[in-house]
Amino acid sequence: MQPNLLVQQAERWQKEASPLKDQLQALKAALKSLEEKEQRYAMAYGEGDDVMPLRVYQDNMYTLNEKRANILSEIAAVEDELANKPTIPLEKLIDGVVKLVESLDFANKKQIIQKLVTKIIATKEEITIWGHIPLLATGQVGYDSINRYRWPSKRW
Numbered sequence: 001m002q003p004n005l006l007v008q009q010a011e012r013w014q015k016e017a018s019p020l021k022d023q024l025q026a027l028k029a030a031l032k033s034l035e036e037k038e039q040r041y042a043m044a045y046g047e048g049d050d051v052m053p054l055r056v057y058q059d060n061m062y063t064l065n066e067k068r069a070n071i072l073s074e075i076a077a078v079e080d081e082l083a084n085k086p087t088i089p090l091e092k093l094i095d096g097v098v099k100l101v102e103s104l105d106f107a108n109k110k111q112i113i114q115k116l117v118t119k120i121i122a123t124k125e126e127i128t129i130w131g132h133i134p135l136l137a138t139g140q141v142g143y144d145s146i147n148r149y150r151w152p153s154k155r156w
Helices: 003-016 019-046 054-083 090-103 106-116
Strands: 117-122 127-131
Touching: 003 090, 019 054, 106 117
Parallel strands: none
Antiparallel strands: 117 127
8 A cells, every 4th residue: 555645535535525514515505595485485475466375475484484494403513513523633544444445355345446446557567547436435335336337428
């Protein structure tokens, strides 16, 4: 193993890879969509009684306010958790990863290689290995890939 690459990846993982940050972004997006929905209800109510009666408007606004309160409390909880999140020292993180990789049997190592490596180019002088490392890999490593073989996006 190459220790300098392990240190680089561990530093990058500590800075970027946090499911809490993703959850916080999703909650903020949900809050923004609630605000847009509230504006649409207000516009529909402002058009007159034939578009949206007062009772329907009040019911919709009540449910939106409940959802907003729930989302705001979840955002506060996630922000508190992010602020109080303990950081693992780099040495401890690297040692744990090295021990984990060394303890894997051949079948698990093979599955990881099959999931990560996309292309190998070999010449007489050197070997180049291309791969894809997911930042937030969850679940068991297996033979079935989920997002690796998809069509490329169109360029305009």
